[in-house]
Amino acid sequence: MAASTPVQALYVDDEAVLLDIARLYLERTGDIAVDITANPLEAYTLIMTGRYDVVVSDYQMPEMDGIALLKRAREAGSQVPFIIFTGKGREEVVIEALNNGADFYLQKGGDPKTQFAELANAIRQLAGKQKAEIAVRRSEEMLHKAESLAHLGSWVFDHRTGRLTWSDETYRIFGLDPGERVMTHESFLSMVHPDDRAMVHATYSSSVTKGEASYTVEHRIFRADTGEVRYVAERCEHLRDALGEATLSVGMTHDITERKLAELELLQRHEELRAAYEQLASIEEELRTSFDDLAGSQRRIQESEAKLADIIDFLPDATFVIDTDGCVIAWNRAMEKMTGIPKAEMLGRGDYAYAVPFYGEACPVLIDYVLHLGREADSPYQTEKISEDILDGETSRARLAGRAVALKIRASPLYDREGRCVGAIEIVRDITGQKQVEADLRETKKYLENLIDHASAAIVVWNPECTITRFNQAFEHLTGIPADEAIGQKVEILFPAKSRDALMERIRQAMAGGSWRDAEVPILHRSGSVRTVLWNTANITGNDGETLVSTIAQGQDITFRKEAETKLLETHRELLAAYEQIASNEEELRRSFDDLAESQRQLQQSEDLYRRISGSISDIVYACDLQDTGGYALSLIAGAVSRITGYTAEEVLAMRCWKALVHPDDHSVFERDIVPLSPGMSSVTELRIIHRDGSVRWIRVTANCTTGQDGCPRMYGGWQDVTAQKKAEEALRESEQHFRTLADSGQALIWACGLDAGWDYFNEPWLAFTGRTLEEEIGDGWMEGVHPDDRSRCIEIFTGAFARRKPFSMTHRLRRYDGEYRWVQDDGSPRYDTRDNFLGFIGHCLDVTELRRMEEMLQETLEMMEGIFLVAPTGIGMTVGGVFTEANLQLCEITGYTRDELIGKPMRLLYPGETEYETALEVMRAQIKMTGRCTIETRFLRKNGTSSDVQLAIALFDPADLSRGMALTVLDITESKAMEREIESHARELLRQTSSLAAVNKKLNLMNSITRHDVLNQLTILLGNLSFAQEARPGQDISRFLSPVKDAAGRIQRQIEFTRDYADLGIGEPEWQRISDAIRSAAYEFPTEDESGDLAIYADPMLARVFANLMDNTIRHGGQVSRVRVRYWLEGDGALTLAWEDDGIGVPAKEKEEIFKQGIGKNTGLGLFLIREILGITGIAITETGEPGKGARFEMRVPEGMYRFGE
Incomplete structure (x- = not known):
């Protein structure tokens, strides 16, 4: 077995020193090979090569952070396991990494040995998981392809x-x-x-x-x-x-169906022949019996047909029937009445005659399309398929009694008892009145819709579920809500929140039959303002007068009228109060005048002290006096006025009321919490003011209302600038919301616990997974969902890690909302604040049930593969990168190697040499490129040194990459190939002998032709002229006879030389010959421009005769030739053209091909013929391409591989 391949890891970090340290630690284990880079962009390129098993990345890097690198790789299709290895310990970084597909998260810091050991362990686990998944897929592919091949x-x-x-x-x-x-x-x-x-x-x-x-x-x-x-x-x-x-x-x-059927067919034919004889004997009796039954059946059929005809004839709808030839066989009374055509005129007629009464011409109608299903799309009808073979249609192009009508038609085929189609039936109904009513209804509906939509009053309609179905333009203007947005929503969106429930209850009462008319109803505008509408509703019922269909409401905006009424009432009350006040003011003024001087002196002292105190504090103090207008006016403001407002104290006092500084959105707060205060009341509220530079400041306002010396209400208090506090609170809320959004938007089940080890946070995916509430899960409640068999182990692992403040990873079963226990991978890590204070743990769970099932499937697949290998009759194997990874016993028997000897060895082991392997590989690639698989016959070298012929069938796991692996089957065909080679050997020998005999016969025929014909002709010339010379008288000039004798003798000589050369043609083996040497051998001492250089061609040894004959042809037939030029050029397809050119009279166009034929020409007619024969031995073609009158050019086309340059 070959040594296990190290895990290939890529580590990305902008810290060069850390890269080197990490590689040193990880590679010391011997089973991990690490590539490093400090450039994330380069890392992305390396990742997409696909050669890494795991990627480890820092989070924060200059050009691209680790999560951005992860996103980019995932978007590009890479699923390589990804580990975030960083010093960032914030929970949101962990959550964002996991939500974007990270497989593991590890925080830098602490003992390097422990840290890198944990990193190495994570790398091995993720690489093993990835390889297991790939192994499953490859094993399944090999199984499928092996079965398909076998x-x-x-x-x-x-x-x-x-x-x-x-x-x-x-x-x-x-x-x-x-x-x-x-x-x-x-x-x-x-x-x-x-x-x-x-x-x-x-x-x-x-x-x-x-x-x-x-x-x-x-x-x-x-x-x-x-x-x-x-x-x-x-x-x-x-x-x-x-x-x-x-x-x-x-x-x-x-x-084996085909084989068995053939056997059964033979047996069946035998049985049929035997039974046929017996059957013939009983047929006569059966015929006698059947004849009487047939007569009775025919009579019943006739009665049934008559009954059917009566039924059709009295149908209330116009009906007719045709047979399969298109002839009318039924035309009922309703049809006679509709068309005015009597039955007697129509029965038996064909050629679409039944269409004429309706359409004024003979044309296919719906009944014809039923008989030819599939063509109904071409029909002029609006058709609908009721069942497999029944069509419904409508048309408006028919005319009856001179008027256009609309018809509804149904057509259906008719079948006999054996299920054969015997015709079709069509029913026609005049629906002109119905269509007119429908058109009138559509017009009325359109009119009503336009009336509602363009009405000046605001109109809204809702259904019994209180869902808005109509919303006219006036209501759009009233609410600021577009109709297409309002339709489909509940009617409650129209009302302010504080009155919504009461109004909805009132609506439900009205829908139940109560009256709701001329009611003043508040309507909520999109901007938040509230409009007052005079509201009337009415219920719309169905045809029964009881079922509620919808409710329509009409409203009139009376907001401005109500505001005017309110202002008028307030003004009236103020006038009454002012009158009473004036009556009592006179007596009070008398009593208060004496006290006023003393109070003013004390007040001045108090204010001086107050200003000195407030001038030294950072906040603002203020005092306001009640004015005759009923409002408060600033009488004092001191403190950090300029810093908080941007205005001087004097400028603010000049504003009279500091409401002018309040943000418009907080005017309602000012009016609610400050203005209504009466003596003895106080309030504390927060609102916004607008600084002089346009910025917004938050202030906390205290307001106290007292009664002054004059008995009038007076208000005083202070401002505190809380802008920084508000910003911090808002940032905290945004951070918490961001954290919760990140936690709730991913697939991971996230939890957290505090210092007491009690779990106090679970994200939404966790709660959705378990189907429990947050209150049920917090503390130790989550343990109820852990499988009883796993519970004690989970507690032990968690409490141990919590005590050591070390990360942990465990696998256990967690109950899902549907009661199923799912396997989860639970990973937890300690969390710290910015001062490294321990805060508790945070962790996440991932559902790994399918991964475990995949591992089980892998084991089952492997067992299945082993079983298939045991019973497969052919050799089966699998290679990856050209190396055997699996082989069955039959393959071992064919090759002579054991399974252990084959596994881990390259496939070229089975070939005699590198050349044979590369040749077979090229053939495989060519076939695979065309079809994705290949089947070839090749030779394997067995272990004992003998060769065997095999049929090799291959299917690739990835047709684009041969190195990714393939499944193969091998069939030993040594014996059949030996037989084929023996047959081919005999065939080749026979062909060679036949070819040799043909060539010899051709030469003999040609030489016999020359001997019998050409030489005899010249001898005749020679002997004839000699005879004339002998007969001459003494002294008579006989030179005119001797000259032809000399020419004939020369011709005979050349013909004899040709037969000698032709006899030698093809005897010698072709050889490489320099063109320049062959030209010199012509030796005619004629001016020749030889540009062939060191060009050599592979040709018959008689190549020199080619150029000698070309030179002879030039001198004899070229006329006034002054020079000969020999040159060459390369063609685009790899061939080479060698040209012989002269500047003589050239060759006429019609003779360019004829001159190469035997016997054609002005001399023997054999020179150019011999040239073509010599060149043709090695596949060289010659043609004449010169321009008549400007010279001859003979082009010799030399195939690729048949020429070379140099020695």
Whole structure:
């Protein structure tokens, strides 16, 4: 087995020294490898490479904090486990980290050894959890792909738990979607054919109880999706414990329906032939008996049809019937009355004649679309499908008696006793009057809606549930609430809070039948102000006159009228009081005059002392006297007036009443808590004032009302600036709200406890999870939800950690609101204030039930895989990164290695060499790129050194990345491949011999042709001219005869040389030859511009003959040629073009291809033919591409790999 791979961790921190220390500590364990970076942006790039098992990050960093890095990674799709490792100990940091997907939180500080040991432990746990999840997914993928490749379904039955697990392929064999239902042995038996059920159960039970290792059985099943009967073959092996008791049964299921059906068909045909003979013997008697029954049945059918025709004829709705050919077979009396067409005229007519009375033309109607379901979307009707084959429709394009009518139509097919469609029936009803009534109702409704909406009076309508359904424009103006916002809300939103309940009760009484008219009702405006409305309501009932449908209210804004009445009343009362006051003032003035001088002197002394005292304090003191107007005016203000208000004392005194400084929103507080005070009363209140610079200050105001020497009320008190205190309180409230929002918006169940170890805080997700109130949970109440078996352990772990003030982590079961106990991971840490004073603990719980189930599923899947490996008839394995991670016994048998020898070894171990492995790998990649999987035939090297041919089928876990892993099946095809190679060898030998004979035959035919035809022709010329020369008289000039003889002899010579060259063609093996050497061998001493340089091509040894013939062709046929140029260029597809160019007369366009044919040309017609034959041996093509009149250009296209440069 290969050594375990270290956990790959990435640590991000802006402290370089801490990075080095952390890596040193963590890597000393030997099982953790750490990469470090101080740059969060670089860390994000590293995370997205996917090579890390865990990421550890500081919280506070300059460019990006740890939580921002976590968010960015999660948004990009990375699910790598993430640990926040920071010195920040605030609860909100912990909560925000967990809510954003952090898997663990660890606070820096304390003993480094303990701290990094805890960090290392967290890294190992998270990496193990991540690998377990990946292992589950990969194991399941390998199982599915192995079954798909082998075309077998598998199942596992656990005798201890009674659980039956099917693979996806098994579900498909039984006609179920994978995982559609939980299977048991009983549900499996219910899908077995009843005739086979007892046999299947007995076979299985017998093999279990008798200690048999395996069994095989064939039986029938019913497919759940189609009900089809299928035949399956099952093979099962039992795994037993040390006592021989079966613990696990692993089986394979194979659909053998096609084979069984073929067998059954043969047997059935035999039985049918035997039964046919017997049947023929009894048919004669049955026919005699059936003839009498048929006559009686026919008579009853005729009576039934007559009865049906009468029913249709007397139907009150217009009705007609057609057969499948579209001919009318029924046209009832109501239809005659509606259309005016007698039945006699319409019966038997087709070609849509039944549409003419309605639409004035022959066209398809609804009855035709019923007979051709699926086309109703093209019909001119507004159709509705009532059932599978019944259509309802409406149309307004029909005309009857010259007027447009609206028709409601229903059409349905008709069936005979065997369920065959024999026609269709259509019922037509004139709904013109109904449609007119509906249109009138719509118009009336629209008129009423416009009347309500544009009425000058405010109108609102609500239903029996007091939900607003109408809200006109006048009510929008009255309340400031848009109609679309008000509609759907309760009517209570219209009333102020203090009178809402009473008004709603009054509304309910009115809705119950009470009267509510001309009532003055307060209406709440959106701004907070209250309007007074003269209110009248009326109930709207249904057709029965009793059922309440809705209530309508109309209001008239009388706010200004009520305010005017109030002011008038107040003014009247003030005038009466003033009159009485004047009457008594005269006597009082007389009595008070003598005392006034003395009081004034004492008051002056008191005020001087008061000013000296108040001038030395930081707050403000004030005094106010009651004025004749009924209001108070400042008579004294001293203290820190300028600092608190920004005004001097004199400026404030000039304002008369300090209400001018009060914030407008707090005027009501001023009027409520200060102005109404009477002698002997006092108050303390807080309100806001506006500083001279526009800022707002909070002050605490004390006000005391006394009676002055003159008997008039006098008010005095002080101001205290509490702005800083208010800001601190507001910041505290915002902080608490922020904390609660963070705690309540995540998935974590968060708790906290104080110094007494009593749990005093639980967030909303905790309370929602447990279904209990905060009061029930605080203290030790939460322990009631912990599973009784886990309770004592939880208490021990928590109290121990609390005493040591150390973090803890534990797993226990917690009861959910529905009574189910769920496994939770409970982590807690001590919390401190800014002065490091211990405050208690804070922690969170995460539901890990599904993780535990996943781990159990992994174990079950692994057991299932082991069972499949035991019974699979092919070799099955799995690799990750090209290294074997799993192999079954059949694969070991094929390769000759044991399982331990294969696991951890690279797949290339099975190939003879690196080249063979890379070649096979390229083929795999090419197939996988196209289809996502591949099946190839390759050769494996067995352990004993022998080779075996195998068929290798591969399916990738990730088609985009071969290194991520794959499942493979291996089938040994050595014997079949040996047979194929032997057949191929014989075929190749036969082909070679055939090709050789063809080539020899071609050469013989050509040489025979030259010998018989071309040479004989030239001999004829030669001998003829010699004969003429012999016949010449003495002294006669015979040079004109000798010249043709010389030419013919030359031609014969060249033809004989060609046959010699052609005979040698292809005898020698092709070889690399420099072009420049081949050109020099032409040796015609003709001006040649050779630009081929060190170019060499792979060609027949007769390559020099190519250039010799090209030079001969240029000299013989080029005309006035002054030079020859040889050059080359590379093509885009990797080929090379070599060109031979001259500046002669060129080749006519129509002869460019002809010149390469045998016998074509001005001389022997063999030179260019031979060139093409020589070049063609190594795949080189030659064409002539020159421009006639400007020179010839022969282009030789050399394939890629057939040319090179240099030696």
